[in-house]
Amino acid sequence: xxxxTTDFLGIKSPNPFWLASAPPTDxxxxxxxxxxxxxxxxxxxxxxxEGPPVVNVNGPRYGAIYGADRRLLGLNNIELxxxxxxxxxxxxxxxxxxxxxxxxxxxxxxxxxxxxxxxEILPRVEDTGADGIELNFGCPHGMSERGMGAAVGQVPEYxxxxxEWCKQYGNLPVIVKLTPNITDIRYPARAANAGGAxxxxxxNTISSITSVNLDNFSPEPSIDxxxxxxxYCGPAVKPIALNxxxxxxxxxxxxxxxxxxxxxxxxxxxxxxxxxxxxGTVQVCTAAMTYGFKIVEEMCAGLERWMDEQGHAxxxxxxxxxxxxxxxxxxxxxxYVAKAKIDQDACIKCGRCxxxxxxxSHQAIAINEGRVFEVIDEECVACNLCVDVCPVxxxxxxxxxxxxxxxxxxxxxxxxxxANWTTHPNNPGACAAE
Amino acid sequence: MANSAFTPGIAPAxxxxxxxxxxxxxxxxxxxxxxxxxxxxxxxxCYDAPCITACPTDIDIPLFIRQIxxxxxEAAAKTIFDQNILGGMCARVCPTETLCxxxxxxxxxxGKPVEIGRLQRFATDTMIATGEHPYSRAAPTGKKIAVVxxxxxxxxxxxxxxxxxxxxxIFDGRDKPGGLNEFGIAAYKxxxxxxxxxxxxxxxxxxIAIETGQRLGTELALSKxxxxxxxxxxxxxxxxxxxxxxxxxxxxxxxxxxxxxxELRQVEDLEGLPVGRNVVVIGGGMTxxxxxxxxxxxxxETVTIAYRRGRDRMSASRYEQDLAxxxxxxxxxxxxxxxxxxxxxxxxxxFEYTQDSGDGLSGTGETFSLPADQVFKAIGQTLDGxxxxxxxxxxxxxxxxxGRTSLRKVWAGGDCAVGGDDxxxxxxxxxxxxxEDIHTALTS
Numbered sequence: 001x002x003x004x005t006t007d008f009l010g011i012k013s014p015n016p017f018w019l020a021s022a023p024p025t026d027x028x029x030x031x032x033x034x035x036x037x038x039x040x041x042x043x044x045x046x047x048x049x050e051g052p053p054v055v056n057v058n059g060p061r062y063g064a065i066y067g068a069d070r071r072l073l074g075l076n077n078i079e080l081x082x083x084x085x086x087x088x089x090x091x092x093x094x095x096x097x098x099x100x101x102x103x104x105x106x107x108x109x110x111x112x113x114x115x116x117x118x119x120e121i122l123p124r125v126e127d128t129g130a131d132g133i134e135l136n137f138g139c140p141h142g143m144s145e146r147g148m149g150a151a152v153g154q155v156p157e158y159x160x161x162x163x164e165w166c167k168q169y170g171n172l173p174v175i176v177k178l179t180p181n182i183t184d185i186r187y188p189a190r191a192a193n194a195g196g197a198x199x200x201x202x203x204n205t206i207s208s209i210t211s212v213n214l215d216n217f218s219p220e221p222s223i224d225x226x227x228x229x230x231x232y233c234g235p236a237v238k239p240i241a242l243n244x245x246x247x248x249x250x251x252x253x254x255x256x257x258x259x260x261x262x263x264x265x266x267x268x269x270x271x272x273x274x275x276x277x278x279x280g281t282v283q284v285c286t287a288a289m290t291y292g293f294k295i296v297e298e299m300c301a302g303l304e305r306w307m308d309e310q311g312h313a314x315x316x317x318x319x320x321x322x323x324x325x326x327x328x329x330x331x332x333x334x335x336y337v338a339k340a341k342i343d344q345d346a347c348i349k350c351g352r353c354x355x356x357x358x359x360x361s362h363q364a365i366a367i368n369e370g371r372v373f374e375v376i377d378e379e380c381v382a383c384n385l386c387v388d389v390c391p392v393x394x395x396x397x398x399x400x401x402x403x404x405x406x407x408x409x410x411x412x413x414x415x416x417x418x419a420n421w422t423t424h425p426n427n428p429g430a431c432a433a434e
Numbered sequence: 435m436a437n438s439a440f441t442p443g444i445a446p447a448x449x450x451x452x453x454x455x456x457x458x459x460x461x462x463x464x465x466x467x468x469x470x471x472x473x474x475x476x477x478x479x480c481y482d483a484p485c486i487t488a489c490p491t492d493i494d495i496p497l498f499i500r501q502i503x504x505x506x507x508e509a510a511a512k513t514i515f516d517q518n519i520l521g522g523m524c525a526r527v528c529p530t531e532t533l534c535x536x537x538x539x540x541x542x543x544x545g546k547p548v549e550i551g552r553l554q555r556f557a558t559d560t561m562i563a564t565g566e567h568p569y570s571r572a573a574p575t576g577k578k579i580a581v582v583x584x585x586x587x588x589x590x591x592x593x594x595x596x597x598x599x600x601x602x603x604i605f606d607g608r609d610k611p612g613g614l615n616e617f618g619i620a621a622y623k624x625x626x627x628x629x630x631x632x633x634x635x636x637x638x639x640x641x642i643a644i645e646t647g648q649r650l651g652t653e654l655a656l657s658k659x660x661x662x663x664x665x666x667x668x669x670x671x672x673x674x675x676x677x678x679x680x681x682x683x684x685x686x687x688x689x690x691x692x693x694x695x696x697e698l699r700q701v702e703d704l705e706g707l708p709v710g711r712n713v714v715v716i717g718g719g720m721t722x723x724x725x726x727x728x729x730x731x732x733x734x735e736t737v738t739i740a741y742r743r744g745r746d747r748m749s750a751s752r753y754e755q756d757l758a759x760x761x762x763x764x765x766x767x768x769x770x771x772x773x774x775x776x777x778x779x780x781x782x783x784x785f786e787y788t789q790d791s792g793d794g795l796s797g798t799g800e801t802f803s804l805p806a807d808q809v810f811k812a813i814g815q816t817l818d819g820x821x822x823x824x825x826x827x828x829x830x831x832x833x834x835x836x837g838r839t840s841l842r843k844v845w846a847g848g849d850c851a852v853g854g855d856d857x858x859x860x861x862x863x864x865x866x867x868x869x870e871d872i873h874t875a876l877t878s
Contacts, residue, residue, distance in 0.1 A: 068472065068475035069472045069475060070468070070471075348539040348540070348542045349480075349484070349542065350480040351480050352480065352481060354481050355481040367482075371482075391478050391543075
């Protein structure tokens with residue numbers, strides 16, 4: 001049976017599923033329930049500096065985007081860091097670590113961007129027995145207006161500086177949590193790396209307005225008729241997060257830097273994808289907030305079953321396996337030619353492939369007698385849109401052409417050897433192959 | 435003392451008021467908004483959707499479902515009413531299982547179509563409940579049109595003509611409009627007096643007068659109508675009833691199913707409506723099913739539908755057949771009535787088994803008897819009261835194109851006219867199309 005145990009920066013946990021720093025990890029009661037439910041680790045809700053805690057709004061903190069049947073696809077929040085006194089959190093963390101020594105307990109921290117503030121809090125956190133710290137450089141709302149959270153995460157120099165302080169004044173592994181609200185995730189990741197970070201975690205939430213109320217014209221969530229951008233998370237953000245994780249995993253400067261993956265992880269499959277892109281652990285929030293802590297049972301059982309089926313004994317067996325396959329567009333094989341193929345037995349004749357192709361793409365699907373939809377190979381560029389809009393799984397597939405066959409669209413013979421844009425004759429900067 | 439299922443003969447109050455109310459409540463409950471949203475999400479918005487093709491009134495079904503999905507059931511209703519002004523009733527009575535829902539690609543994919551009928555009802559009910567009528571009349575044209583028959587064909591025709599600014603008078607032989615929507619159709623398909631509400635809503639267009647108690651051939655003469663009006667539309671239905679041609683048909687207790695259904699639809703108190711202990715319904719169509727199921731729901735002990743051919747030949751859909759059997763009705767096939775026995779009143783029906791050898795139906799010679807206090811004839815209706823100068827074919831009014839009869843100023847549609855299935859939705863389509871043709875004829 002596959003082994004799900006995780007060793008991330010020396011921090012052990014029985015499985016890679018950690019709860020992200022967020023409302024579910026704000027207090028002992030919740031965390032105790034989470035550990036009893038089987039979560040491998042918890043990143044405690046972000047701690048602030050000593051003194052009067054932050055306050056939250058007293059109206060809606062969350063907004064949502066739904067799919068069919070009100071399935072929650074995206075969640076946005078305007079909640080700040082913990083609004084409970086620092087000592088209360090520290091005491092609770094101490095008790096939790098004592099009662100659950102086999103689980104990972106990480107303290108998320110966000111204090112002002114001053115050396116003294118970090119120097120002051122680090123030993124107090126260490127006293128709880130926590131296994132590591134996560135620097136919250138990601139929170140995009142509220143705290144960023146006060147020069148913290150994403151305001152730090154958006155300036156690589158600050159990331160490096162604070163990371164250095166934490167390495168200098170603390171003894172725990174440092175995980176730097178990155179904000180996606182930047183143009184190129186590699187820069188903050190490189191800064192964290194340069195500052196001596198032991199790992200990065202990403203993504204934090206994405207600045208967002210979930211909707212606009214068309215009766216009073218307030219953004220949602222609405223507080224007395226006004227709204228502020230919140231942080232977007234949940235299944236909808238997963239593709240964005242996966243790309244950012246991959247960018248860091250394959251960047252020359254940050255390659256090999258441990259990553260804790262975050263962003264829309266709702267099932268074992270999502271987790272496996274993050275791990276395949278190099279993550280050592282994954283962090284979950286929205287799925288737990290939607291369905292409760294019990295989902296971890298499906299996640300663990302599912303990951304274990306899949307690993308058994310694939311013959312992966314440990315997470316390390318497949319961790320990072322997808323990273324070498326992430327490349328730049330210019331290196332994609334332009335001699336790879338595929339054609340859409342519609343399985344007529346599976347086709348239910350809805351015609352969505354036809355509408356999509358005819359109206360918006362390449363006019364490569366014909367309607368024949370009896371609503372029989374067929375691909376016109378002479379026009380098909382294998383764009384995959386028909387596959388994506390088809391409601392029947394595996395009804396339309398992209399079938400690669402064999403080398404030696406003639407592509408009816410271009411009239412050219414499909415070449416066996418790999419060739420990319422860098423050597424393509426249409427590329428003004430191409431180096432001649434000969 | 436109250437009666438029961440076992441009370442002999444034909445008796446009222448076999449069930450309590452509460453039981454009757456439960457039995458005659460809505461067959462399909464209306465969707466709540468979230469149910470409608472979930473159901474609407476299942477629509478694939480097909481290209482050139484097969485459901486539209488399958489709808490006799492060509493409602494743009496994917497469009498109206500998308501409008502429900504985007505939170506505007508009233509807009510969805512407008513899409514429906516544009517094609518079918520009686521979309522509310524059709525949502526209730528259409529055999530969707532053989533029309534739009536049969537064509538739905540999800541029926542092919544998983545045997546579970548999008549519930550188009552219920553979604554249509556959600557949309558149309560929403561608008562009718564608001565009282566909004568989304569059409570207004572064009573400037574008056576001064577043209578007058580007589581519509582004979584206030585059933586689905588006549589109402590659809592009248593409404594379309596009224597929108598064009600013509601003045602319409604609808605004549606109907608009964609004391610209130612609605613035709614089979616009001617007097618036919620099982621009660622559990624049109625609860626809460628829906629047929630009457632729908633007519634009231636439809637008449638909000640204005641320009642339509644209704645005169646009841648006016649029957650063609652008695653109070654009305656077609657030639658006079660042709661003289662007095664610019665055009666005449668006949669939507670008179672089929673008011674005659676076929677006879678059994680079995681001995682003893684005249685005995686008490688042998689009645690037309692359509693009369694029973696009409697009485698049931700109009701009765702104030704179902705408890706007062708008598709029904710037999712043992713009921714036999716002869717026929718294989720929707721009328722047979724409606725009469726049989728309602729007899730059972732009124733508390734009859736046994737109800738049998740007897741049909742002379744196999745179930746695959748019954749014109750009632752499989753869905754309707756299953757509905758009947760689920761309510762406890764027995765469907766007996768390959769049996770034709772030979773005689774109704776009894777001493778003045780019906781007591782039993784004698785049947786002979788039949789076989790279909792390919793060149794016609796014949797009796798096998800083997801007979802049997804079913805106890806029957808009440809026998810409903812549901813073996814088809816016939817055209818009645820049509821002037822001889824109209825050309826008929828196959829017992830119906832001959833029409834070409836959009837309802838043109840052999841007389842220049844006369845159009846016809848619905849059950850009385852040749853062509854199309856005898857369905858509410860088909861009648862609406864024919865009435866609407868005839869109205870378009872009349873409008874063209876009067877204005878070009």
